[in-house]
């Protein structure tokens with residue numbers, strides 16, 4: 001059965017990038033994946049001054065609003081790198097937090113879909129025809145963690161929080 005998620009207070013809300021699961025990437029601590037993702041839009045752009053403002057945003061909603069402001073200039077390669085940026089952050093989130101890692105692994109091989117009514121890139125959109133790239137990343141991360149877990153059993157290494 002397909003697993004749909006969207007808002008943090010709904011079932012599987014921990015799969016949302018807005019969930020309160022901090023990550024540390026490249027030496028910097030980010031309150032949510034959404035804070036990190038929105039800030040990466042401006043790395044190397046003329047509007048990079050907004051990065052610390054996004055970093056300090058009180059909520060992921062605020063971070064998203066800052067990152068979505070149309071008057072700012074995105075980095076030139078954003079469309080090329082955004083999926084990789086998202087995958088790195090989502091992988092880090094599920095490697096960092098044991099409780100939600102177990103929730104992700106417990107979904108087995110079910111299809112995971114971000115049930116956004118508006119987003120046809122990261123989600124499925126209103127009519128469910130969207131690309132669902134966030135759902136695909138979550139399924140890919142699920143596989144990656146299984147591989148890492150198998151490797152850790154073989155080498156007696158362990159995944160730690």
Ligand SMILES: Nc1nc(O)c(N)c(N[C@@H]2O[C@H](COP(=O)(O)O)[C@@H](O)[C@H]2O)n1
Nearest residue numbers: 006007016017018034067068116122134
């Ligand atoms: N508005 C909104 N509310 C939420 O609760 C969401 N989970 C999302 N979706 C996320 O928005 C991000 C994409 O932002 P851009 O359109 O690229 O600025 C991505 O993290 C989606 O998962 N949106």
